[in-house]
Amino acid sequence: MARKSRKNMPVAVAEPTDNLTTKAVLSMDKEAKPYQVGIYTRLSFESEANKERDTVDTQIAYIREFINGQDDMVEVCVYADISVTGTTFERPEFDRMIQDIRAGKINTVITRDLSRLGRNYVEAGNYIERVFPFLDVRYIAITDDFDTARPGTDLSVPLKNIVNEYYSKDLSKKVETGKHSIWAQGGFSEGTPPYGYYRATDGSRKLLIDEEVSDNVVRIFNMFLDGKGYAGIAKTLQNEGILSPPKYRFYKSGKIELAEKAREWHYSHVKEILQGEYYIGNIVHGKQRKALDTGRKNVKTDASTWQRIENVHEPIIDKDTFYKTRERMEHIKKKHLEASKPKADVPNKPDNILVYKTKCACCGGSVLIGRHHTYSEKFYYKCKNRRKLARLCENKYSYDYSEVMDSVFSVIRQHMSLCVEKTKFVQKMNSRKENVLQYDIYTKQIAKLQNDVRRITANKSGLYEDYREQLITAEELCQYQREYESRVNEIEAQITELLHRRSLYEKEFHIDEGWEETVNKYMAKRKLTKELVDAFVSEIVFYDGNIEVKLLYDDFLKELLKVAEEREVSSNG
Known part of the structure; x- marks a missing residue:
C-alpha cells in the first residue's frame, strides 16, 4: 500500500493588478522627477487651541503646495508623528522614514521648519550635517529657507537648533513650576484620574468621587482584607461583568473602539487601587520626573523626595482600612521574597517534549507545563488560557506531569506491540491453504482483467x-474512443482494488513498510523521548480530566487490526 502524505502543500497568492498598476505609475514618476520626497510632520500635542494654527494636516498641505511648485519633485510618502516631543528622535514615524531612506524609497525629506525635525540641536544637527549627506538625502525646511542642495545654507543651523532646544527646556521648566502651583492648591495634574474619581471642571482640578464606581473601590479593599488575593479579586469583578478601569474610562469618554480593545480586569489593576493614597484623600506627587530643563528623561524618584499633600479631596476609604491593607500587602511581598530565594535541591522544570503536540479540547489552546507551587518538585500540565487571569477556558483540570508522560508512552508502546504482533499473525494465517487459494483466485481475476x-x-x-476505410464516421470514431476509454478506466479501477485485496493475502504481508521500519527502530525504547514523540504522536487532546493520544499511524493500525480480525473469523468459521 502507498503511504499517505502527512504534509500540506503551500499556496501561492497573486499580487492584485491594481497594486502593479500603482507601482508602474510611481516608477514612471520617479524616472521623470529625480527627487522622491518624504513629507515629515510632527506635533507635540494636538488640542482645540492649536487645531487651526499648526495641525499635522496644516503642515502636510503647506509642504504639498511647495512640492506642486517644483518640476523635479514627486511626493512618495507622508510621515506624521503626533503627540511626540521634538526633544527625542525615538519616534515611530521618523524611524519608518529612515528605513525607507535606507531602502531607497525616498531621497528627499521636507519639513515645514527646522523645529519639526527636532528641538534637540545636537541630534538634529547630526542628521542634517552627517546622516542625511551620508545617505545622499536632500533636506529642506521651507519656512527657514533651508535646503542642503544649496551651498552655504547649513551655517546658521546649529545656532537655530540651540534656540529650539533651550525653548523646549524653558517651556518644560515653566510647566513644572505650574504643576507645583496646582499641587499646593490640592489640584490633580498627573494625567488620568484614579479609578473611582474624576477631575473637577471648574478650574480647581480637584478630584471628585465618581459615584458610579466608588462602591467597587470599597469592595476591593474589603475583599482583600477578607483574605482574597489580587488575582482572585480581579476574577470576581470580571465574572460579575464589572468594567475594568481602562474599559470604564474609555466608555465614559465615548471612545467605544478603544474600550472594546482595552484590557480586562487584571491583578495589576487591583494592586494599583489598593496601594493608592488617593482613596484616603491624599495626593502624592513626584514619584516620577521628566524635566527637559535638567536634561533628564522620565525616571522613578526616591520616596524621600515625594511631595505628599494630605486631605485635599473627599476620601473613599477610611485610613484604618487603608493602613491595614498596606500592612497585608507588605506581608504578602515579604512572603513572596522569601519564597523566591533560590533552593539548591529543587529540580528545574522539565523540558516540554510534547511541545506543539498538546491541545485543550475546550478552547483549542496549548497545554503547558507548570509547577504546583514555588520550588515544588511536582509538575503538571494545564491549559495556557486557564492559567491566565481572565480564565478564557472552562477546562479547570490539572494533569500530573508524570501521569501524562506514562500515558503517552503506554499508548505508543501498545501501538508498536500491536503492529508487530498482528503483522506476524496475518503472515502466519496467509500461509494456510485456504488463504493461499484465495491469493491465487485474486491473481487469476487480475490476469483476466489485464487481458x-x-x-x-x-x-x-x-x-x-476503420475510420480511414470509411467503415465508421468521425462522430462514431469519437464516440467509440470515449466508450473504450471509459471501459478501460473501470477495469483498471477493479484491478487496483483486486491488487490491494491480494496484497492482504501475501505470505510476506505488510500494511506499510515505512510504518513497520519506524516501529522496529523504536521498539527497544524504554522511556518517552522527544524523538519518539516526534516519530509517532500527531496530537494530544486534553479533555476534562482525561487525555486522548492521537498517533500518526493510527489509520494503518486500524486497517491492520481489521485484516487480522477477518483472518481470525475465517479460521474459526
Whole structure:
C-alpha cells in the first residue's frame, strides 16, 4: 500500500493588478522627477487651541503646495508623528522614514521648519550635517529657507537648533513650576484620574468621587482584607461583568473602539487601587520626573523626595482600612521574597517534549507545563488560557506531569506491540491453504482483467483504420474512443482494488513498510523521548480530566487490526 502524505502543500497568492498598476505609475514618476520626497510632520500635542494654527494636516498641505511648485519633485510618502516631543528622535514615524531612506524609497525629506525635525540641536544637527549627506538625502525646511542642495545654507543651523532646544527646556521648566502651583492648591495634574474619581471642571482640578464606581473601590479593599488575593479579586469583578478601569474610562469618554480593545480586569489593576493614597484623600506627587530643563528623561524618584499633600479631596476609604491593607500587602511581598530565594535541591522544570503536540479540547489552546507551587518538585500540565487571569477556558483540570508522560508512552508502546504482533499473525494465517487459494483466485481475476484491458486497447487502436476505410464516421470514431476509454478506466479501477485485496493475502504481508521500519527502530525504547514523540504522536487532546493520544499511524493500525480480525473469523468459521 502507498503511504499517505502527512504534509500540506503551500499556496501561492497573486499580487492584485491594481497594486502593479500603482507601482508602474510611481516608477514612471520617479524616472521623470529625480527627487522622491518624504513629507515629515510632527506635533507635540494636538488640542482645540492649536487645531487651526499648526495641525499635522496644516503642515502636510503647506509642504504639498511647495512640492506642486517644483518640476523635479514627486511626493512618495507622508510621515506624521503626533503627540511626540521634538526633544527625542525615538519616534515611530521618523524611524519608518529612515528605513525607507535606507531602502531607497525616498531621497528627499521636507519639513515645514527646522523645529519639526527636532528641538534637540545636537541630534538634529547630526542628521542634517552627517546622516542625511551620508545617505545622499536632500533636506529642506521651507519656512527657514533651508535646503542642503544649496551651498552655504547649513551655517546658521546649529545656532537655530540651540534656540529650539533651550525653548523646549524653558517651556518644560515653566510647566513644572505650574504643576507645583496646582499641587499646593490640592489640584490633580498627573494625567488620568484614579479609578473611582474624576477631575473637577471648574478650574480647581480637584478630584471628585465618581459615584458610579466608588462602591467597587470599597469592595476591593474589603475583599482583600477578607483574605482574597489580587488575582482572585480581579476574577470576581470580571465574572460579575464589572468594567475594568481602562474599559470604564474609555466608555465614559465615548471612545467605544478603544474600550472594546482595552484590557480586562487584571491583578495589576487591583494592586494599583489598593496601594493608592488617593482613596484616603491624599495626593502624592513626584514619584516620577521628566524635566527637559535638567536634561533628564522620565525616571522613578526616591520616596524621600515625594511631595505628599494630605486631605485635599473627599476620601473613599477610611485610613484604618487603608493602613491595614498596606500592612497585608507588605506581608504578602515579604512572603513572596522569601519564597523566591533560590533552593539548591529543587529540580528545574522539565523540558516540554510534547511541545506543539498538546491541545485543550475546550478552547483549542496549548497545554503547558507548570509547577504546583514555588520550588515544588511536582509538575503538571494545564491549559495556557486557564492559567491566565481572565480564565478564557472552562477546562479547570490539572494533569500530573508524570501521569501524562506514562500515558503517552503506554499508548505508543501498545501501538508498536500491536503492529508487530498482528503483522506476524496475518503472515502466519496467509500461509494456510485456504488463504493461499484465495491469493491465487485474486491473481487469476487480475490476469483476466489485464487481458481485457489489452484487448480493448487493441480494438481502440484499430478504430482509426476503420475510420480511414470509411467503415465508421468521425462522430462514431469519437464516440467509440470515449466508450473504450471509459471501459478501460473501470477495469483498471477493479484491478487496483483486486491488487490491494491480494496484497492482504501475501505470505510476506505488510500494511506499510515505512510504518513497520519506524516501529522496529523504536521498539527497544524504554522511556518517552522527544524523538519518539516526534516519530509517532500527531496530537494530544486534553479533555476534562482525561487525555486522548492521537498517533500518526493510527489509520494503518486500524486497517491492520481489521485484516487480522477477518483472518481470525475465517479460521474459526
